[in-house]
Amino acid sequence: MSPSGVQALGPGALGESKLNKQKHINYWKRCLKTYLPTAYTSTDSNRMLLAFFVVSALDLLGALLEHTKPEEREGYIDWIYRCQHPEGGFRGFPGTDFGDERNAENKMWDPANVPATYMALSALLILGDDLSRVKRRECLQWLRKLQRDTGSFGETLGENDNIEGGTDSRFGYCAAVVRWILRGAAKGEVEGVPDIDVDKLAECVSSAQTYDGGISESPYHEAHGGFTYCAINILAFIRRLPPHITDIGPGADRGPPGLGDLDSAVRWLVSRQTEILTEEDEPDIDDEDARDEAGSEPPKEEVRDLRGFGIFPEDNQALTRLELLWAGFNGRPNKIADTCYCFWELGALCALHRQHLTDTEACRRYLLDKTQHMVGGFGKVPGDPPDIYHSYLGLAALALLKDPSMKPIVPSACFSQDAARFLESLPWRKEITAGGDSLPQGFQYDLPSKIDERPKEGASDSNYMAMSGG
Amino acid sequence: MPGYGEDPEWSDIVPLPQDDGGPNPLAAIAYSDEYSEAMSYLRAVMAKNEFSERVLRLTEDIIDMNPAHYTVWLYRAKALFTLHKDLRKEFDWLNPFALRHLKNYQIWHHRHTIIEALASDLDEKSPKIDNMIREEQDFLDRMFTKDAKNYHVWSYRQWLVERFNLWDCEEEREAVDDLLRKDVRNNSAWNHRYYVVFGRPNAPKNTTEGHVLMQREINYAEAAIRIAPQNQSPWNYIRGILSHFQQPLSNIKSLASEFASLEKPDEVKSSHALDLLAEIYKEERQLDCAGKAWDLLAQKYDPIRSRYWMWKKEQLGTAAA
Ligand SMILES: [Zn+2]
Numbered sequence: 001m002s003p004s005g006v007q008a009l010g011p012g013a014l015g016e017s018k019l020n021k022q023k024h025i026n027y028w029k030r031c032l033k034t035y036l037p038t039a040y041t042s043t044d045s046n047r048m049l050l051a052f053f054v055v056s057a058l059d060l061l062g063a064l065l066e067h068t069k070p071e072e073r074e075g076y077i078d079w080i081y082r083c084q085h086p087e088g089g090f091r092g093f094p095g096t097d098f099g100d101e102r103n104a105e106n107k108m109w110d111p112a113n114v115p116a117t118y119m120a121l122s123a124l125l126i127l128g129d130d131l132s133r134v135k136r137r138e139c140l141q142w143l144r145k146l147q148r149d150t151g152s153f154g155e156t157l158g159e160n161d162n163i164e165g166g167t168d169s170r171f172g173y174c175a176a177v178v179r180w181i182l183r184g185a186a187k188g189e190v191e192g193v194p195d196i197d198v199d200k201l202a203e204c205v206s207s208a209q210t211y212d213g214g215i216s217e218s219p220y221h222e223a224h225g226g227f228t229y230c231a232i233n234i235l236a237f238i239r240r241l242p243p244h245i246t247d248i249g250p251g252a253d254r255g256p257p258g259l260g261d262l263d264s265a266v267r268w269l270v271s272r273q274t275e276i277l278t279e280e281d282e283p284d285i286d287d288e289d290a291r292d293e294a295g296s297e298p299p300k301e302e303v304r305d306l307r308g309f310g311i312f313p314e315d316n317q318a319l320t321r322l323e324l325l326w327a328g329f330n331g332r333p334n335k336i337a338d339t340c341y342c343f344w345e346l347g348a349l350c351a352l353h354r355q356h357l358t359d360t361e362a363c364r365r366y367l368l369d370k371t372q373h374m375v376g377g378f379g380k381v382p383g384d385p386p387d388i389y390h391s392y393l394g395l396a397a398l399a400l401l402k403d404p405s406m407k408p409i410v411p412s413a414c415f416s417q418d419a420a421r422f423l424e425s426l427p428w429r430k431e432i433t434a435g436g437d438s439l440p441q442g443f444q445y446d447l448p449s450k451i452d453e454r455p456k457e458g459a460s461d462s463n464y465m466a467m468s469g470g
Numbered sequence: 471m472p473g474y475g476e477d478p479e480w481s482d483i484v485p486l487p488q489d490d491g492g493p494n495p496l497a498a499i500a501y502s503d504e505y506s507e508a509m510s511y512l513r514a515v516m517a518k519n520e521f522s523e524r525v526l527r528l529t530e531d532i533i534d535m536n537p538a539h540y541t542v543w544l545y546r547a548k549a550l551f552t553l554h555k556d557l558r559k560e561f562d563w564l565n566p567f568a569l570r571h572l573k574n575y576q577i578w579h580h581r582h583t584i585i586e587a588l589a590s591d592l593d594e595k596s597p598k599i600d601n602m603i604r605e606e607q608d609f610l611d612r613m614f615t616k617d618a619k620n621y622h623v624w625s626y627r628q629w630l631v632e633r634f635n636l637w638d639c640e641e642e643r644e645a646v647d648d649l650l651r652k653d654v655r656n657n658s659a660w661n662h663r664y665y666v667v668f669g670r671p672n673a674p675k676n677t678t679e680g681h682v683l684m685q686r687e688i689n690y691a692e693a694a695i696r697i698a699p700q701n702q703s704p705w706n707y708i709r710g711i712l713s714h715f716q717q718p719l720s721n722i723k724s725l726a727s728e729f730a731s732l733e734k735p736d737e738v739k740s741s742h743a744l745d746l747l748a749e750i751y752k753e754e755r756q757l758d759c760a761g762k763a764w765d766l767l768a769q770k771y772d773p774i775r776s777r778y779w780m781w782k783k784e785q786l787g788t789a790a791a
Binding site for chain 1: 486
């Protein structure tokens, strides 16, 4: 690398990338204690999601207890329980609540919502609630009704218990976390309620792997980072990752793995890391003009056009370390980097124990130098103002990268290990799991302290190679 | 515009205000008065299951402010059906709305509901169906002028292909071709092409006929590679095709070698070609060459993934041992 180039970047560019922790705490305190701006009206239906982000962000920053009084936390817990449904599950926001006017004819307009239920249960745990007021039996019964014959889950139940919402892996993922929170790894009936159809769910995930290795919304749709995270972590929760990923012990009860082609999934995920950070970095070759000018013979792309999208400087020399200082992740091939995909792609790789195959330092610097905002929070791309969604996932990504300012995170559940341990300590939960829980694969409470240290997995990987004839 | 409270048309309705519980709601939003009032009227009519013209206008008002509201769309659909509205008119409202709200899923679900209802009233062979499909395709093309990689729109387009059996529809192929001419890196368009060719019910098989198709698709991707060798989409497309026909990667060794060669390590034109070449060497058990290709990727042509390439090389060692 060129030393003068480093200097030209000015102070703070190298080696000093740092989370401005106090600014982030202030940002989240504002979100917690004052009204969110009117612009959030378009996300009113997802208030439980916003609530989870606010509470969990302060928890991951280690600032929740310090900045809230016990009676405030009781108030937040009460608010979440007010969104609980008489028939199990939680609504997404208070806006559909008819209060005393709720009846059998109108309740379909005020349904419990699958993502909201995952978020509500998680936020309760983070706030230190023991879930004793959760209608666990009703919730588990309701959850079963959300699964389609194909294995996928919907978002809500509509008229005549019709399953509404898309068929993509987001809802299956949220259902898998709810199931884990309320059932652990228990077999058979819990609270008299049978389990969901785990085989069908695994099949459904497997069928959505695409020709380029990622996972899409449903078969033959385009692979996408968010769906890939959800799909792979479903498999972590239901213990259907390929057997060599983690050794869950002899005699472990498991069905066939739900990821047909692990190698191409990893290849797709690591390929999402990119140094293309803004639209201006994208090559802007006008392919139509290029074709016209060249007549029938398509022209060769010029080197300068390659530069943006790959790694080819004009003199065709290797990129210096300097140019690789910042590299985020995109959600699909040929898209620019975006804060949230640092979490989704790395989170999927964590479940596969392959996060160390990425340039974790460049990702860290991308988040801290490029999308961290001076008022706290993160924007989607450099220069963007912070929003709750990207601000949370930026922090969560840094927690995956073991940033020393952050609490350890459970990559598959997207909340702190403290909250997960608290769940596992609850007496009702111990009873269900007979004290012998049950961390699903991918939970990695014991990730190596330096993320780029290779986990001891060489032996099992070679077993896999042998198995697949590779 | 006067609020609902002052409008005589709504004077019979007692609004149902939002109850946010005690003093510590989470993620409370500074709602505008207009939104709070409209939502209070929506709750009041939903609680009574009222389906009327005024309810349709109210749902438009709410959807405009909060398009992600997951039951207002279902409520609107039920109102349209209950009132036996002319469903074709729904697009007069829905289309401009979709062009303004690009990132909303519910719009596309609603569209799906309406088209399904219109189609179920028609004979499958009716020319009206063809017209409807043509109009849908034209509208999707307009959506793509705003964002040619919009995930919801592509998902909807795939549903349309399957629902109306458009696998051999000339317009469908042409629309995707056109998008790839505009941007050869549009991975969504590549994916759609793969879907139309290989996702169809009678997907091509490993037969002579199938292999003609395989070659046609490889040629298509090859032409795109010649325009932009460092574009990962057509390289992935070719891998997908070979895997579909269970063909070894070495089928395209000469293509890969054209853009990356170990003999000319300073003249690599595409890291994707080099990656492919490494795997072809591995397939051919030329492990030294595979290792060299991965070294080149790690050190020079794709250093952002250097750990991945080095890991691939290590795996090779473990597999050979
Ligand atoms: Zn994002």
